[in-house]
Amino acid sequence: MIVGDRVRQARTIKGLTQKQLADLVGVRQPAVAQFEHGSRQPSPETLEAIAFATAFPVAFFSKEQLTHFPFGTLLFRGKTRMSERERTEAHELAAILYEAIETLAKNIKPLPIKIPLLSDRRPSDAAELTRSAVGLSPHGPVRNLIHHLESAGVCVIAAPKPLSNRDGFSAWTSTNVPVIALSPEKPGDRQRWSATHELGHLVMHRQIKDTTRNLEREADAFAAAFLMPDSSIRPEMGSPTTLVTLARLKPRWGVSIAALAMQASRLGALTDGQLRYLYVQLSKHGWRTQEPENLAIPIERPRAFKKMAELLYGIPVDVRRLAADLALNPGLLKDVLDVQAEGVQQRAKRQNPRVLGFKD
Amino acid sequence: MHVRVAPPPEQILAELSSILPHLQHSLEAGTAKAHLIWQQHYEGEEMDPWLYSNITRHGAKKELALAGVFADYDTDQLPFSGLSLHTPRPSENGMLHIRIWKHGGADWSELPPPGTSGARLDFFSQEGLATDGISSDGDWNLILLWHLNSNGLLDSLSLACPQGGNSYRAQYYWHVPVPPAITMVPPAAQDAPAPDLNLVLNTPNVSEEPEE
Numbered sequence: 001m002i003v004g005d006r007v008r009q010a011r012t013i014k015g016l017t018q019k020q021l022a023d024l025v026g027v028r029q030p031a032v033a034q035f036e037h038g039s040r041q042p043s044p045e046t047l048e049a050i051a052f053a054t055a056f057p058v059a060f061f062s063k064e065q066l067t068h069f070p071f072g073t074l075l076f077r078g079k080t081r082m083s084e085r086e087r088t089e090a091h092e093l094a095a096i097l098y099e100a101i102e103t104l105a106k107n108i109k110p111l112p113i114k115i116p117l118l119s120d121r122r123p124s125d126a127a128e129l130t131r132s133a134v135g136l137s138p139h140g141p142v143r144n145l146i147h148h149l150e151s152a153g154v155c156v157i158a159a160p161k162p163l164s165n166r167d168g169f170s171a172w173t174s175t176n177v178p179v180i181a182l183s184p185e186k187p188g189d190r191q192r193w194s195a196t197h198e199l200g201h202l203v204m205h206r207q208i209k210d211t212t213r214n215l216e217r218e219a220d221a222f223a224a225a226f227l228m229p230d231s232s233i234r235p236e237m238g239s240p241t242t243l244v245t246l247a248r249l250k251p252r253w254g255v256s257i258a259a260l261a262m263q264a265s266r267l268g269a270l271t272d273g274q275l276r277y278l279y280v281q282l283s284k285h286g287w288r289t290q291e292p293e294n295l296a297i298p299i300e301r302p303r304a305f306k307k308m309a310e311l312l313y314g315i316p317v318d319v320r321r322l323a324a325d326l327a328l329n330p331g332l333l334k335d336v337l338d339v340q341a342e343g344v345q346q347r348a349k350r351q352n353p354r355v356l357g358f359k360d
Numbered sequence: 361m362h363v364r365v366a367p368p369p370e371q372i373l374a375e376l377s378s379i380l381p382h383l384q385h386s387l388e389a390g391t392a393k394a395h396l397i398w399q400q401h402y403e404g405e406e407m408d409p410w411l412y413s414n415i416t417r418h419g420a421k422k423e424l425a426l427a428g429v430f431a432d433y434d435t436d437q438l439p440f441s442g443l444s445l446h447t448p449r450p451s452e453n454g455m456l457h458i459r460i461w462k463h464g465g466a467d468w469s470e471l472p473p474p475g476t477s478g479a480r481l482d483f484f485s486q487e488g489l490a491t492d493g494i495s496s497d498g499d500w501n502l503i504l505l506w507h508l509n510s511n512g513l514l515d516s517l518s519l520a521c522p523q524g525g526n527s528y529r530a531q532y533y534w535h536v537p538v539p540p541a542i543t544m545v546p547p548a549a550q551d552a553p554a555p556d557l558n559l560v561l562n563t564p565n566v567s568e569e570p571e572e
Contacts, residue, residue, distance in 0.1 A: 151557065243384075295547065
């Protein structure tokens with residue numbers, strides 16, 4: 001007996017329409033609609049064909065869904081437009097990965113969720129309280145942001161492929177777990193900003209009380225205050241603040257020059273005219289979209305999924321057994337593991353490969 | 361006659377890579393200051409390019425001093441309302457004598473002509489190099505020009521190695537744009553790696569231990 005939603009999930013992640021899947025498996029489109037609705041069961045041969053076409057194992061289609069994984073901030077109006085299909089595709093990919101994490105987490109002692117719920121606070125106050133709640137000092141840059149989020153009980157999902165055109169999104173699951181899903185291979189400063197922006201949504205916007213445009217503004221203000229607390233960054237901005245000043249601050253604070261310029265303007269270190277000038281300079285060299293290579297911030301990767309897999313399936317992870325237990329494609333899981341952080345020991349081993357010596 | 365061969369611009373830019381970000385920052389700060397003063401005190405008036413340049417160089421000199429770079433007003437022999445600084449060459453014997461002036465022409469590649477001043481002609485023809493009376497083959501005179509945008513703020517810098525000239529025209533070995541200073545800012549130092557996430561099993565392992 002298959003679960004209809006699984007057919008829809010697999011088809012969506014593969015980027016297929018019902019008609020395209022129907023053509024691939026040799027049935028008519030209404031049949032696929034009925035499979036997904038649960039009003040009709042496919043024959044074993046058709047199920048095999050669906051599994052083949054979507055690159056999911058047959059066992060996946062009979063797996064019950066565990067937790068309701070909401071769309072969360074995917075429903076917010078982002079900076080870029082997103083079609084319904086793109087939204088669903090991003091959501092289903094994150095939902096599958098979350099489910100994999102949730103399955104493994106049943107065997108792991110849970111980390112307490114330390115992020116607060118602060119719906120009535122100003123973004124800057126919420127950011128300050130959240131820094132404190134996750135064990136960060138009120139001053140200075142945030143190092144290893146993703147590690148701090150995971151240690152505070154936030155489930156951070158690194159998607160192995162882009163979440164359509166979104167840098168990331170977040171949601172509270174029906175079992176009260178805060179989740180942040182991030183697209184891969186964005187510049188490190190942009191990824192850190194996205195993760196903190198989504199943290200702002202988790203902390204301040206569990207209940208939606210405003211237009212999404214305002215909520216987005218609040219989340220940006222939260223990210224700015226969390227990553228660049230006013231009292232610590234203002235003295236470092238100097239006077240006058242120039243492009244070179246901001247470029248020197250970028251590696252230390254791990255945020256983009258554009259974000260530093262906005263913060264400098266907000267703190268009165270730049271006039272509107274100077275801010276415009278800086279933006280013109282950035283645009284002139286194409287740095288609004290991609291800041292100079294020498295100032296690249298390393299990408300941070302989450303660790304939890306790989307760590308759990310290592311605890312349960314050894315080092316290196318036995319992907320075949322993991323895939324069998326999770327009823328997922330080993331290729332997909334390998335891609336997911338590849339975008340996860342390594343443990344301290346593996347990292348040291350990779351950086352200092354063992355030198356074979358002569359026997360005494 | 362001893363013929364001198366100018367070092368290539370890439371070499372000189374590399375030799376100046378530690379000082380150029382300070383120069384760009386100081387000129388950006390200087391022009392921003394001049395712009396602000398002009399807005400506050402002379403709004404609506406026609407810009408006085410000499411006053412504007414002098415405020416800029418005053419601001420730039422102060423910023424350079426804060427960064428530990430000593431530049432002097434360029435008033436001794438070359439009254440171009442600029443700055444001058446002298447820096448030892450890191451890879452060769454000799455000094456680089458840099459005059460920092462505002463670019464005045466409409467054409468980007470145009471250099472201000474040396475005119476009739478003997479001191480200026482000497483500077484353009486790579487004579488009269490030494491500040492201490494001793495010059496070497498590694499000494500070179502350079503001109504750093506700051507280009508303004510239409511709002512009177514710093515647009516870019518260019519560097520030239522002059523070769524000579526006359527009242528109307530400057531000659532130079534080369535004249536190149538200076539790469540934006542932010543491309544020369546050193547990359548981020550590697551953060552100390554995060555400790556491993558503190559996750560432990562809470563139930564007996566559901567799978568067998570992997571084979572050794």
